[in-house]
Amino acid sequence: MAAFTTDETAKIKQALEQRQRQLIEEIRDELASSGEQHYIDLAGRVTDLADESVADLIADMDAAMVDRQVIEVREIEAASARLAAGDFGSCVDCGADIPLARLLAYPTAVRCTACQAVHEKTYAHAGNPSL
Numbered sequence: 001m002a003a004f005t006t007d008e009t010a011k012i013k014q015a016l017e018q019r020q021r022q023l024i025e026e027i028r029d030e031l032a033s034s035g036e037q038h039y040i041d042l043a044g045r046v047t048d049l050a051d052e053s054v055a056d057l058i059a060d061m062d063a064a065m066v067d068r069q070v071i072e073v074r075e076i077e078a079a080s081a082r083l084a085a086g087d088f089g090s091c092v093d094c095g096a097d098i099p100l101a102r103l104l105a106y107p108t109a110v111r112c113t114a115c116q117a118v119h120e121k122t123y124a125h126a127g128n129p130s131l
């Protein structure tokens with residue numbers, strides 16, 4: 001794990017929470033504008049879940065509809081768990097410390113910029129979402 005000060009850890013945590021809230025908002029809006037009562041009801045429930053795991057709720061949704069946001073919410077949950085476990089901020093490919101600025105901009109990043117570029121090139125045709 002990259003060595004973070006308490007202050008840096010707090011900032012990363014804040015960035016993760018901020019992004020998660022933003023995604024939950026997006027999911028809620030998408031559900032609310034779907035015009036289907038089932039989803040509008042779900043959207044109402046999402047509002048109450050702001051800081052909790054939305055995994056169960058999401059499991060109840062049409063995956064294709066909120067796919068991108070759902071994937072990112074899960075990435076945020078995984079990143080929060082890594083941060084709590086002290087296993088955060090190192091590139092999964094080369095092991096180098098990921099710069100703090102990148103982590104604050106993309107708190108779910110698991111690769112340094114160089115490895116991410118290689119990864120995207122490698123998987124460009126697989127249609128995987130990337131940072």
Ligand SMILES: [Zn+2]
Pocket residue numbers: 091092093094095096111112113114115116
């Ligand atoms: Zn790397």
